[in-house]
Amino acid sequence: MFRHQKELQFEVKVDKPDPMLARQIQEVLGGQFGEMTVMMQYLFQGFNCRGNEKYKDMLMDIGTEEIGHVEMLCSLISQLLDGASPDDQAEAAKDPTIAAIMGGVNPQHLLVSGLGGLPTNSNGVPWNGSYIVASGNLLADMRSNLHAESQGRLQVARLYHMTKDEGVRATFRKMLARDRYHQYQWLAAIEELEAKNGVVVPASFPPEMEMESQPEAYEFWNLSEGTESSDGLWATGSAQDGSGDFVYVKEPVAKGQVPKNKVPAESLHHDLNTIDALK
Template sequence: MFRHQKELQFEVKVDRPDPMLARQIQEVLGGQFGEMTVMMQYLFQGFNCRGEEKYKDMLMDIGTEEIGHVEMLCSLISQLLDGASPEDQAEAAKDPTLAAIMGGINPQHLIVSGTGALPTNSVGTPWNSGYIVASGNLLADMRANLHAESQGRLQVTRLYHMTKDEGVRATFRKMIARDRYHQYQWMAAIEELEQKNGVVVPSSFPHEAEEESQVEAYRFWNLSEGTASAEGQWATGSAQDGSGDFEYVAEPTARGNIPYHKKPSDSLHHDLNNNKVKSSF
């Protein structure tokens, strides 16, 4: 059961309307790494979680918090759009300074949502459920969550420097701080799961099952110009689980066969026979 509380998690109050900024903030609302994505990602991971109750409880806690963050951003966008209208745009066009601001307004904020937030990114692309990861493998999902929070926090910090509105910045600071905690949270869960099951996903497929291919788990293939990649630990160090040492292959050679595929049926009109069909006309 979900219950809505009218008060927001943190205060949302802008200094002045700014339609251009409202458009930019749409990215961290409905973009690939926006709040809608992490909200749905954590909730679906939680809904589908089986096994230890603490992981499900944690996912539902954070997923529910993200619902509140979506509402916060919707409120922020709405406040930034206060007073925006087609007439205002026309009037603003007479003043070059105002035109630069109003000219950047997302037309859909006027036409579609009536000066409200939209479930889209900053260029109007609708939010896509394909953005979320909910695989049923806890370690794989927690790593995806860390990635999502890293990208989300990066985008909000970039937006922070794109405005001087102290009210907006105050809201951003709260979100940036929460995103930092969320990264700590996922790192803690990842460390716990790695200690329990190992660092490779899925841990249920043992190294031994790779049989003759095991050696390929430690080789770095140099497949671009230069050899700078040889300087990394991925090329000269040991595997994180201690199962072997990495090997740098400076001049790798192909070890497979040349693929050969049979021609498809002529009814597929592949033009591979080089036979020109005579016209009956």
């Protein structure tokens, strides 16, 4: 059961309207790494979590918090659009640099939402359910969550420096602090899960089941020009689970065969036989 509370998690107040900034903020609302994505990702992971009550409860706590963050951003966008008119939007887009970068402000804020937030990114592309990861494997999901929070916080940090509006910045500072905590949280969950099952997903397919492929788990193949990659721990260190040492393969050699696919039936109209006849 969900219940809406009228008060926002944190205060949202802007110094003055700014339709261009409203468009930019759409990215951290409905973009690939926006609040809608983490909201849906954590909730679906929580809905589908089986047999791990503390993880399920944690996912539902954070997923529900993210619903509140979506509402905060919608409130922020609405305030930035307050009093905006078609004339205001046209004026904001007159600067040639802004027009070139942004293509003007978002007309859908006027035409579609009536000066409100939209479930889209900053270019008006609708939010997509394929953005979320909910695999049913806790460690895999927690790592995806860390990635999502890292990208989301990065984008909010960039937005922070794109405005001088102290009211907007105050809201962003709260979001940045929460996104920082969420990274701590996922790192703690990852550490706990790795201590239980190891660092490789899925733990239910152990290295021994790879049989003759064991050496392939430790080799770094140099497949681009230069050898600078040989300096990294991925090439000179040991596997994080202590199962073996990495090997740098400076001049790797292909170990497979040349594929020779059969010519398909002529009813598929590939014209391959015709081409051969013309040679």
